[in-house]
Amino acid sequence: MGDKANGHRHPGAAGRATTAGPPSSVRNVVLVGHSGSGKTTLVEALALTAEALTRAGRVEDGATVSDYDEIEHRQQRSVQLSLVPLDWGGYKINLLDTPGYADFVGELRAGLRAADAALFVVSAAQEAEAVAATTRAVWQECAAVGMPRAIVVTHLETARTGFEELTRICGRIFGGDDPDAVLPLYLPVYGAEGPDGHVPVTGLTGLLSRRIYDYTSGTREVLAPGPDGLEAIDRARDRLIEGIIAESEDETLMDHYLGGGEVDERTLVDDLEKAVARGVFHPVLAAAPAADGARQGLGTVELLELITGGFPTPLERRAPEVTTPRGAARPLPDCDPAGPLVAEVVKTASDPYVGRISLVRVFSGTLRPDETVHVCGHGLADRGHEDHDVEMRVGALSAPFGKQQHVIDSCAAGDLACVAKLSHAETGDTLSATDDPLLIRPWEMPDPLLPLAVEAHSTSDEDRLSQGLARLAAEDPTMRLEQNQATRQVVLWCLGEAHMEVALERLRDRYGVQVDVVPHKVPLRETFGERASGRGRHVKQSGGHGQFAICEIEVEPLPVGSGVEFVDRVVGGAVPRQFIPSVEKGVRAQAARGVAAGHPLVDVRVTLVDGKSHSVDSSDAAFQTAGALALREASAQARIELLEPVAMVEVVVPDEYVGPVMSDLSGRRGRVVGTDQAGGGQTAVRAEVPEVEIGRYAIDLRSVSHGTGRFSRSYTRHEAMPAHLADRFRTATGAAVGA
Known part of the structure; x- marks a missing residue:
């Protein structure tokens, strides 16, 4: 790794993406970390060291490596997954930069799907315990599938927490029962204190090699350590060696070492690489961008050599679960460029000039431009992604670099590429051969639980709104598009406020749709709180054909979930048989419209007891009108209750937050029905909460x-709203709730 070379090995031409070699020469690495940890800056530092960027930090046409989405520039944060391919020492490294904000966890999950190893970026500039919960959760996800992980500490130049202390924190948080599985490979070397009291980091000490890698000249130079520093180096080195040997596949190595025997550096490096690739040892490194005039950033050479030497190849990753479109299991060879074509769309974006661009990970076979492929997507119909099986012609293949797209001639198993003009492909879709269609099981997506109700700003926007929303949903499977028939609203379900802001900006800037945000409505219902009767009289005799219909009804409340029952108890033919269905139709139509605040009427029994008719002027329409009038008159004489939807909410939080969460739920009129241990020091709290109280939960x-x-919710039932709250909504039809 970094201890194995004295300087960096030159890549290919700067900024030029080339077709990768065999899968053994590819490394797919996802960068994970909380917002502000420095992931994008680290990617640019690695690109500079690999000579993919000029010293000014720009590619040939003047765009920065992260210069892709205008929204990211305005918001000063990453909001989507981006791919940056590099060449280093004969290897192609695909760096997948992910957003650190919790609202964009869908982009993070896509990056995990496309990668074979993860680089966790932790900032020393934040408080010691600021290793965010989302970062810990992703670490556990990687551990569950055995994904190799390493840790990079950034912002040492403005550190609040020292490198050694932060390493111990990472060992405790990420190492769990084995903190010695998280240990540094290098220690920072500090320079002289400046006049402002700042102590710069000038290099790194390689613990295995006992060498100083000095970056003060702008490129890495190898120096011997002074005698006064050897004791501290050896203490850290001994612990590192014990951690490596503990994970060694050679069971005799530990006995040899404890018996006083020396273990040569080559053996240690080999065992370290194997332990990292197996996901059982997690080295900690430090990195910083290059200073002015420097060509290499601190620790970037060491990091690139860890990626190429210690991270696994795509050949070492098991193929994802694959089935036929009808659900039959289908074994798939692991990463065979000559095998059947199986690729997955991990990211979808739109370019105003090129159109739709799909970022694709190829798991088997080789994808080539201009060939026809089968595009298959299933399992996300509830989020606006209808199941589909279509055949499409592949457009140009390219490797992205900022806004640039470098054309490539093929993409073999284990590699990633951007594919143009797959107009019907969505994130999560599978590309396969037309004569052998296959389907990859989609990765798990978080459930969007924050509603955003929108309306077209003008008549011209109405024509573009549905298309814009459909394209937005196609790009982002964490967003759910709902056409709510009960409230007659178009609702985008998002993961958080930042997610909502990005959705609105994309509708406006990318798709040219101006929308107005309106209060989200929860579907309330109405019912009778007591028995009542009503008389409907519809009599018109002046001019032309007359109308005559009179009916009398009785209404009584029923248990929750009973709907609307209609009973005929007319005797003596007061209402002719042929008009009784007309009365029922009028009653049900009025019930659907509501009788008090415009919400559907439910859980009542309506009994037709009497009426009158005319041999000439009575008609189907007249008795429908009379039935509706009778129900409205009965409602005016009775207490009408509003029914609100109640959700079962399950909240999973660390044990120390159970009290505040339960108190907050109680303040939302919630009823806690139970708690369970969720493992890992977490508790699941289950409560029934009215949906009007959790719109922004x-x-x-x-x-x-x-x-x-984190929480989940599911509808359980409607129940009566307290009278003092019902009065607030009864005054206006379609009252907005949920704020």
């Missing part, structure tokens, strides 16, 4: 739990 829970909580 996705935001509020983050505040209550300091970003550590």
